Amino acid sequence: MRLRSARKGRAPSSRGKKRSRGMLSTIGLFAMAGVACFVVGKIVLSFGGNLLMLVQEARRQRQEIAVLRQETEWLKEQNALLHQEAQRLNTRSGIILEARKQGFGFPGERLLVIEPSPAQPSERR
Secondary structure, three states, X not given: OXXXXXXXXXXXXXXXXXXHHHHHHXXXXXXXXXXXXXXXXXXXXXXXXXXXXXXXXXXXXXXXXXXXXHHHHHHHHHHHHHHHHHHHHOOHXXXXXXXXXXXXXXXXXXXXXXXXXXXXXXXXX
């Protein structure tokens, strides 16, 4: 019963104010929620663009790494071939063979140098 008497004691104008406050607070909450969604969306799009750039950069770097690995393998093979040739040239027979290729010979030897014939146009194909 006390509750009824307390409600009866209020003026009708206070009920209207309470409703308008509730309505204004609801509108304010929706406005704040909209602003918050806008800000969060803006942040996500900002980071999304940066994330996309990072993904593209990572893909480019992976491709570059693959190319560099292939080049490294080729250089290792070339290094092994050059190492074998250096070992061959460090022998007595290797030195003699290379000297003869360059036109040198032992004292008293006669060297016969044969020039390669010029290729004819039909042979070049």
